[in-house]
Amino acid sequence: GQNIDQPTEMTATEGAIVQINCTYQTSGFNGLFWYQQHAGEAPTFLSYNVLDGLEEKGRFSSFLSRSKGYSYLLLKELQMKDSASYLCAPMDSNYQLIWGAGTKLIIKP
Amino acid sequence: TAGITQAPTSQILAAGRSMTLRCTQDMRHNAMYWYRQDLGLGLRLIHYSNTAGTTGKGEVPDGYSVSRANTDDFPLTLASAVPSQTSVYFCASSDRGHTEAFFGQGTRLTVV
Numbered sequence: 001g002q003n004i005d006q007p008t009e010m011t012a013t014e015g016a017i018v019q020i021n022c023t024y025q026t027s028g029f030n031g032l033f034w035y036q037q038h039a040g041e042a043p044t045f046l047s048y049n050v051l052d053g054l055e056e057k058g059r060f061s062s063f064l065s066r067s068k069g070y071s072y073l074l075l076k077e078l079q080m081k082d083s084a085s086y087l088c089a090p091m092d093s094n095y096q097l098i099w100g101a102g103t104k105l106i107i108k109p
Numbered sequence: 110t111a112g113i114t115q116a117p118t119s120q121i122l123a124a125g126r127s128m129t130l131r132c133t134q135d136m137r138h139n140a141m142y143w144y145r146q147d148l149g150l151g152l153r154l155i156h157y158s159n160t161a162g163t164t165g166k167g168e169v170p171d172g173y174s175v176s177r178a179n180t181d182d183f184p185l186t187l188a189s190a191v192p193s194q195t196s197v198y199f200c201a202s203s204d205r206g207h208t209e210a211f212f213g214q215g216t217r218l219t220v221v
Binding site: 004033041042043044045048087089096097098099100101102 | 144149150151152153154157167199209210211212213214215
């Protein structure tokens with residue numbers, strides 16, 4: 001079956017760095033997306049990895065290892081506005097996104 | 110730029126009644142999706158459409174129907190609502206299968 005595993009909740013301090021891990025099992029693979037979702041709002045796109053390695057985009061970076069079925073999202077210089085849920089979503093062989101339950105990130109001053 | 114718009118924003122619906130959730134996008138995206146999001150669970154795909162005139166069933170299609178008469182609109186109908194359909198519903202669209210999806214603001218539906 002298809003399965004996504006990511007921590008339910010994480011806490012970090014403003015200005016620090018946090019890494020949110022995601023492991024996945026899918027029927028085929030066509031890349032992996034990370035989305036950010038603030039409470040009561042719609043998910044918004046953060047990053048897309050299809051090849052192994054690190055993709056950097058400002059304060060956010062995303063890493064993929066296809067052989068290990070593993071990805072992480074790295075957030076640097078944390079700001080209070082980064083408090084949100086972060087959704088890991090690999091795409092299967094039918095180009096359908098398989099969504100994890102998300103990691104709720106709490107930023108403390 | 111509107112992007113993708115859902116209506117209504119929220120609704121309280123009596124069990125047994127029917128309702129259509131509306132979704133319109135102005136990005137000329139081929140693919141559109143309906144998800145439901147429940148506390149503690151990931152987004153679950155209800156129905157999808159890869160192009161106008163075609164639809165497909167997702168993970169949780171029972172009790173829901175969709176149509177895709179044109180590129181822009183993708184309405185979701187609940188024929189006879191039940192309390193377990195209480196959820197937040199998101200419509201999304203993407204240009205092609207492997208590109209990012211854009212989401213509407215969501216419809217919060219409560220079935221009582």
